[in-house]
Amino acid sequence: MNIALAGLGNMGRPMADRLLDRGFPLTVTNRTRERADPLIAKGALWANSPKEAAENAAVFATVLSDDSAVLSLLRGGGVLDALPKGAIHVSLSTISVAASKILEEEHSRRGQGYVSAPVFGRPDAVVAGRLRVLCAGDPASVDIVLPVLEALGSKVFRLGDSPPVANLVKLSGNFMIGSALEALGESFSLVQKAGVDPALFLEIINDALFRSPLYENYGNIMAEKRYEPAGFTMDLGLKDIRLVLDAAEALRVPLPLAGVIRDSLLAGLARGRHPLDWSALVLSHYDRAGIS
Amino acid sequence: MNIALAGLGNMGRPMADRLLDRGFPLTVTNRTRERADPLIAKGALWANSPKEAAENAAVFATVLSDDSAVLSLLRGGGVLDALPKGAIHVSLSTISVAASKILEEEHSRRGQGYVSAPVFGRPDAVVAGRLRVLCAGDPASVDIVLPVLEALGSKVFRLGDSPPVANLVKLSGNFMIGSALEALGESFSLVQKAGVDPALFLEIINDALFRSPLYENYGNIMAEKRYEPAGFTMDLGLKDIRLVLDAAEALRVPLPLAGVIRDSLLAGLARGRHPLDWSALVLSHYDRAGIS
Amino acid sequence: MNIALAGLGNMGRPMADRLLDRGFPLTVTNRTRERADPLIAKGALWANSPKEAAENAAVFATVLSDDSAVLSLLRGGGVLDALPKGAIHVSLSTISVAASKILEEEHSRRGQGYVSAPVFGRPDAVVAGRLRVLCAGDPASVDIVLPVLEALGSKVFRLGDSPPVANLVKLSGNFMIGSALEALGESFSLVQKAGVDPALFLEIINDALFRSPLYENYGNIMAEKRYEPAGFTMDLGLKDIRLVLDAAEALRVPLPLAGVIRDSLLAGLARGRHPLDWSALVLSHYDRAGIS
């Protein structure tokens, strides 16, 4: 089974690495070839273009930054037309529900398979094998790509036949994180204005209530004001919250809390905080509460 | 050191039990005497009224349901005037910041100590010794009551000189829980309308993101619709969210997320859901999204 | 029919003036006597205390600033006990629904009448006879005081038997104004950041859409930054929005827009804008949008 992987960014490269380590025959392609060198040294083949990579692929994986990157590679890059009938596109990127629907239709029209497989985890989680992989698509296609997905992370969650559903779940997960950030941001403002050290507040609520490493990590970033380097920037945070709101609108589901997060992020971006980690939305609350 | 404890409800009784087990000399009082019988059998003294209990107490602990219960026991019940100069009132109830300020002033005027010591945990946590105790008040008073507080739970967090600050932190903790419920409620609506089983969604986000027993417990109540018996009713939830909003208003801190939770709870109460667990606010989201 | 009026502030004095001009026999009382001098010169009698004023009154009108002013005058000031059986208290102040309920019970218990009659309009509207008067209470009492109310303004709206309902309608009216301010504040931020003069935007929407003097007046205050002298301060605005939210909570009605207004006012108050007109909530939006 020939596997091609397009996109050797922070996520794509360690993914390719894992596939090679597990013995999958892999062709890689990327905007710049240098990022492929260590992979080629380990046995990966190089394709000069996504189109070339697609031509011989049984499974074509994309690990790209957003809707426009995926759609332009598939359309303008010629992958849609080059990919053989019966081959399967596995999209590992965090893209919108709407873009996933477009991909579903385009591939279906051409007799190609399409599995939506967004992941939870950052590059270090890929390396450590702690990635969580969602997947949805027609069961036969999912069965075929499952060994690949299992090679990428510690767990694969199957979410049924409809590919865009996996994207919705991924975005909803990011909304859940954003909600925790918003809650931390608001309560930090409140207790801080009352003279309580947010670090102590965090210790208390995580010991007494949440016992969650995610609350601990993000809360500590806020308490220690370590917004750089950003794990996930405010700009990207806003993008994902918007995608959740768009998906919810299409389904006719009001999400007032997502609207609140959106406003907190926008207020931060209005002050030029785009390069900061999205946990810096706590600063929007400090501003509003008059905490300097 | 004579300790008196007023209020033998679901929280007060196991607390009294722990104090007796640890050898503290204890006088108890309660609206109805029957609830005191097992404690008396273990060596507790009985006082016919809070006033009588207060007269000989070095430490007077209250474990009551709300502001009005505490204030009427202290004022109408005559405790304020009966408590000896130098004795210390330890308030273990979840009361408002404003009520705590009133108590601070009333005790200070009479030369009595006042330690605010709200707790995190339910009755089973008291029994299991897993209670977390906050405390704030003048350091000398806190030092005196510290052995009592340490006997009540597994950890005591000192929050400085100002008693109402402990109440603010307790209420902020409940606001954090409410925020998690709101986030779960909104995302459950979203994924459910897209055809995803909320139980599976919960499994994914708790495995991939939160790893929090609190998310697991509340999420499972929602996924399994086990809103009764309520661990904490919607009515009580609304009361605490209102107290947070009131405290934040006094400090001039906007809390938009608290406002969102408030509206979700009100929508549930408008449909007669007051006896349900406050995690039933997910139903408000199902209603709004047209999920039956 | 002896009429007494307590409270000769900015609203009470011109009201008393109108009643004298229309030939009503009037006794006035106030914290400081000087404010009564011009009224006494026109024939008003002076009472040294609210209690004294109440003793001979058939109708006892109060024009005070808030709940606590009204309740302390009625209770601590002894009016409740001094007012004859069958006499009627007419409350013209903007007070809470809850306080109005307390007054209803207290008067009913003593065989006194109680008519809730909050008004729309500022002191200049009283002088110009453009005041609008709401009223609610038992019909017999309302019939008796109607000539007095009609003397005070241009229109009297009867709202049924239950006095607190008039307070709810008055507060809801203020909520409607606050909503218009919030909408103007948000849209001014938006168009201003796009380079459009808010004054021109205001001219357009009021010409094309609203044709409302209220939008024109408040919009011009915002566009010209004339927040002082305040017609109605941010502090008072916040108080009334809180009273609306409290009344809505008691009735189990979510009011998300009231929550948004509350947060805008709080953000302004967090920056020390309490003496400004409440239309200065537009500044909270400029702050958040990064407009200097």
Next chain:
Amino acid sequence: MNIALAGLGNMGRPMADRLLDRGFPLTVTNRTRERADPLIAKGALWANSPKEAAENAAVFATVLSDDSAVLSLLRGGGVLDALPKGAIHVSLSTISVAASKILEEEHSRRGQGYVSAPVFGRPDAVVAGRLRVLCAGDPASVDIVLPVLEALGSKVFRLGDSPPVANLVKLSGNFMIGSALEALGESFSLVQKAGVDPALFLEIINDALFRSPLYENYGNIMAEKRYEPAGFTMDLGLKDIRLVLDAAEALRVPLPLAGVIRDSLLAGLARGRHPLDWSALVLSHYDRAGIS
């Protein structure tokens, strides 16, 4: 000066009629020719396609429903390439700020003029000459089309050089209307649950506060439950609120009230109310407050 007008819907037809009445030489085009017959009878020329209409036009006006109608007519319909250099496209439709930016760039690249001229008013306002016309674009182009715009309505507001600004102002105006609807919807729920007839409440606040025909009209639709036939459907309302939120996001301006309106509309659409007038968002509030 040859004028072409594409789009003979409810707005376009009476606009064409006014231009003919005022003696402008007019070519019309539309998906179906029948709608053009009365205009042709009055002297209008017919073009078989937008492209044909564009070829000889000095001014090319579009009166279409949304972004996609305008963009597909301009691009797929070939208008962009057919319109002579120096000719001016006048866009009278309510489209997004983003679409207006695209048009600005496309026309500029081809040496064509582009004037953005969205309008306030419904078909009856066109007929009665009460339309308000916004306009923005390079001053030379605006000067040329000004007589046409003045012929269409009672007032033309010039908003500077940048065409998308006129779209932003138009959308912000619709946001202001939506805000009034939201405020009416929330307060109607509140007073109705307290037993007050919304019609009476509306009479009071419009008499005492707003004095606005817009509040009167929309309030009466709500009070009388006359949501059909819709003047402007919930679907269209949601579309415009989304366009405002999108434009505000691009400018980094939080609009919490727009988010609240969005949720009220979504809740209505979740219950199948898309064909109703957007003032039917009051029903979302009745639902939430448990009013049947």
